[in-house]
Amino acid sequence: MKRNESFAEKGSTELTNSSSPHNPLTNHNGSERPPQSTKQRKKKKDRFLRADTTSFSSFRHDDPNSLPKAGSDDLRIEVAKGRGHLHIEISSFVRWLAEIKEVTRTYEMSVDIDVTWKASKADMECTDEEWREKDWKPSISPDLVVQNAYALKEDMLISCAHGGFFELRRESGMVFFRRRYTGEFFAPLDLRSFPFDIQELPLVIELSFLGTDVVRMMPPSKYDYTIWFNREFSVLSNFITNAVCSEYDNRSKFSRFKQSIYLERDWMAYLYRVILPVCIISGSSLLVFSLNPISEVEGRLGLGITLMLTLVAFEFTLAQDLPKDPTLSILDKYVKASFLFLVAVLMAVAFVGWRSHEEEDNVFLDNISDVDWAFFALMCVLWAALQVWLVAAGT
Secondary structure, three states: OHHHHHHHHOOOOOEEOOOOOOOOOOOOOOOOOOOOOHHHHHHOOOOEEEEEHHHOEEEOOOOOOOOOOOOOOHHHHHHHHOOOOEEEEEEEEEEEEEEEEOOOOEEEEEEEEEEEEEOOHHHHHOOHHHHOOOOOOOOOOOOEEEOOEEEEEEEEEOOOOOOOOOEEEOOOOEEEEEEEEEEEEEOOOOOOOOOOOEEEEEEEEEEOOOOOOOEEEEOOOOOOEEEEEEHHHEOOOOEEEEEEEEEEEOOOOOOEEEEEEEEEEOOHHHHHHHHHHHHHHHHHHHHHHHOOOOOOHHHHHHHHHHHHHHHHHHHHHHOOOOOOOOOOOHHHHHHHHHHHHHHHHHHHHHHHHHHHOOOOOHHHHHOHHHHHHHHHHHHHHHHHHHHHHHHHHHO
């Protein structure tokens, strides 16, 4: 479907499924799979979603080989002596995903961010007793800023057995810490395609103070994933997790890591609760043409007005459950078009009834059955076209 093809156009990582869901470090076979359709996901319900490091989107600086100028900052001097950039390896584990709020354009999530970088010379020279102290801190510690935070709680998690927040891994010469973000995050919700929409829930993290000429975010070199998400802990009953994607952008002044979770709305519930009743109400209006166009004009108009009032009452009842958005969605347009269709049926019935009571118009009375059938055929075509439009808009 076209909606699924849009993921590849964004340049982000595509969906891959773990062969061993109980071990997030299990090596994957390396093959890339596009986001699965609804039928495929029903056949095989994978527990985990992850973004593979083999296909992540990385935007680097225009001149990646340029060395920063040495200044008074110790970090700048140390990086200038090395490869030119300090690489900060970023990966995430989404703990749970909760409510999406259309009014504030936010969603609730709890995510753990793993941060790893090369230890400095001073860090490697410290003794085991020194770094195992709880208050030990490395000489270099990146400052992470969540750009799309709305209401955020930030916690440093204990990273090693001795209770410290930072772990010095002497074997690989790396420093590691884990930070947990829990709260509400802004999301660019687009409800124009509701209820056939796919929403992106982003998490945007930037490195502050030090620019991309010094520090750059990169995918982890030890693991084969950048994002790990357990879909069992997503309490969004109206959505199906379609894909998770990661993006590392080093083109701007500050390095940026973007995590995106794509959710596809489960439109089957709206099909039975909204679309099918509206379709039945509008289609029932065609029954007015079964009544006599001359002697039962009042019955025709009464049935049409009753169905119109029924649709208005049904729309008011649904207003509490539908997203509150100033833009018209596909479902809004369908309901409004169905209401206009009922108005068109009433106008056709009123026209036939009015002309049938004109005494001097004997020609019209002689052909009133043909005229009534012509209006009936036209209304059937309009009703069918409305349903075809809905199917086309949904796909």
